[in-house]
Amino acid sequence: MAWTGLVIGLIFGIILQRGRVCFNSAFRDIMLFKDNYLIKLAAFVIGLQIITLLLAAQVGWITLAPKPLNLFGNIIGGYIFGLGMVLAGGCASGVTYRSGEGMTTAWFAAIFYALGAYATKGGLFSGIANWSKQFNISVDTTASVYPAKTGPTLATIFNINPWIPALIVAAILFWYSFGTKTTERPSKLNWRWAAILIAILSPIAWITSAASGRNYGLGITGGWVSLFEGLLTTKGINWEGFSIIGIIIGAMISAILAKEFKLRLPKNPKTYLQVMIGGLMMGFGAMLAGGCNVGHFLTGLPQLAISSIIASAFFVLGNWTMAYILFRK
Amino acid sequence: MANYDVTKAIDVRGEVCPVPDVETKRALKKMKSGEVLEVWIDYAMSKERIPEAVKNLGHEILSIEETGTSEWKIYIKVK
Numbered sequence: 001m002a003w004t005g006l007v008i009g010l011i012f013g014i015i016l017q018r019g020r021v022c023f024n025s026a027f028r029d030i031m032l033f034k035d036n037y038l039i040k041l042a043a044f045v046i047g048l049q050i051i052t053l054l055l056a057a058q059v060g061w062i063t064l065a066p067k068p069l070n071l072f073g074n075i076i077g078g079y080i081f082g083l084g085m086v087l088a089g090g091c092a093s094g095v096t097y098r099s100g101e102g103m104t105t106a107w108f109a110a111i112f113y114a115l116g117a118y119a120t121k122g123g124l125f126s127g128i129a130n131w132s133k134q135f136n137i138s139v140d141t142t143a144s145v146y147p148a149k150t151g152p153t154l155a156t157i158f159n160i161n162p163w164i165p166a167l168i169v170a171a172i173l174f175w176y177s178f179g180t181k182t183t184e185r186p187s188k189l190n191w192r193w194a195a196i197l198i199a200i201l202s203p204i205a206w207i208t209s210a211a212s213g214r215n216y217g218l219g220i221t222g223g224w225v226s227l228f229e230g231l232l233t234t235k236g237i238n239w240e241g242f243s244i245i246g247i248i249i250g251a252m253i254s255a256i257l258a259k260e261f262k263l264r265l266p267k268n269p270k271t272y273l274q275v276m277i278g279g280l281m282m283g284f285g286a287m288l289a290g291g292c293n294v295g296h297f298l299t300g301l302p303q304l305a306i307s308s309i310i311a312s313a314f315f316v317l318g319n320w321t322m323a324y325i326l327f328r329k
Numbered sequence: 330m331a332n333y334d335v336t337k338a339i340d341v342r343g344e345v346c347p348v349p350d351v352e353t354k355r356a357l358k359k360m361k362s363g364e365v366l367e368v369w370i371d372y373a374m375s376k377e378r379i380p381e382a383v384k385n386l387g388h389e390i391l392s393i394e395e396t397g398t399s400e401w402k403i404y405i406k407v408k
Contacts (some may be wrong), residue, residue, distance in 0.1 A: 020374045089345025105345050185377050260373045262399040264343040327351045
């Protein structure tokens with residue numbers, strides 16, 4: 001059933017390409033350009049998914065899987081990931097879909113991101129990743145939407161019904177999305193529709209992924225690792241790995257149809273070195289943090305997992321630090 | 330093709346995000362009122378984001394011309 005990842009990835013890739021969905025830009029633009037277009041997309045899609053994922057869990061279609069809290073990994077890994085994505089010129093999903101658009105720098109960023117993640121999972125950098133696992137915190141819960149042992153969430157911390165924090169946080173995000181002024185941008189697939197489409201796709205992705213034996217929703221880092229494992233070992237490719245292939249092909253088809261596909265090469269070859277270093281930092285950081293801007297931010301925040309909230313905060317801080325260093329003047 | 334009296338031209342094709350946006354802002358800062366900046370881009374998102382950012386800074390977008398497949402030149406008049 002892992003092939004269903006290919007179909008989900010194709011659709012995800014088209015939405016990312018048409019909606020210009022990049023979280024590196026979303027984080028950076030509010031700080032650097034006072035432009036909130038993409039962060040509104042992010043806020044709206046998280047608010048919507050808080051509802052769609054919890055609903056899918058409530059009716060028993062999925063079991064949520066909040067990632068374990070690991071202050072060391074979430075903070076240090078998250079910050080390094082945030083620094084890396086600015087150097088790489090895109091977040092995990094950004095460099096993946098831009099690879100399909102013909103952005104050659106994204107190819108190098110994505111491959112080194114995958115290498116960094118693979119090396120941290122089972123190679124040269126695995127020592128620190130394994131060492132940090134001792135700080136993993138999970139809690140016992142009887143809430144039916146979570147597994148018996150779950151990473152802490154806002155609901156488990158206050159020991160309340162998961163719907164209470166879900167509705168409060170979703171309401172705040174919807175207010176931010178629609179109650180404040182939005183920077184104009186004439187994208188064909190506007191931020192509202194891109195968010196709605198992703199929020200619908202997200203539980204479907206989770207259901208098909210769980211059916212293949214992987215109980216989680218959309219993700220990127222594990223997918224790239226799986227592609228490398230599929231290539232370099234005899235392990236085969238999992239749902240998430242197929243979804244990566246789907247995203248690249250989907251973005252490519254979408255870009256070609258919109259006449260936006262082009263092999264883009266930077267004039268200064270040093271740019272390749274910069275994106276490779278950025279990619280490595282992203283891979284290492286994501287693996288240490290337990291997820292990237294999709295696993296933690298896009299899919300983890302809607303579960304109100306504390307690990308994802310902390311990791312996401314440090315993705316943003318890392319992003320702002322590096323954007324400030326490189327682009328403030 | 331537009332025939333503006335271009336004061337300065339920058340070619341930011343192929344650069345990673347957000348270098349085109351940042352280079353545009355940097356170039357505009359050094360220019361005088363009434364001068365025209367030509368920005369050569371090849372990424373569709375830049376075509377959507379740069380004009381909006383430039384307008385917010387008070388400059389005028391004279392025109393955006395397609396120069397090839399996924400390639401455009403943006404002409405900006407400095408305020």
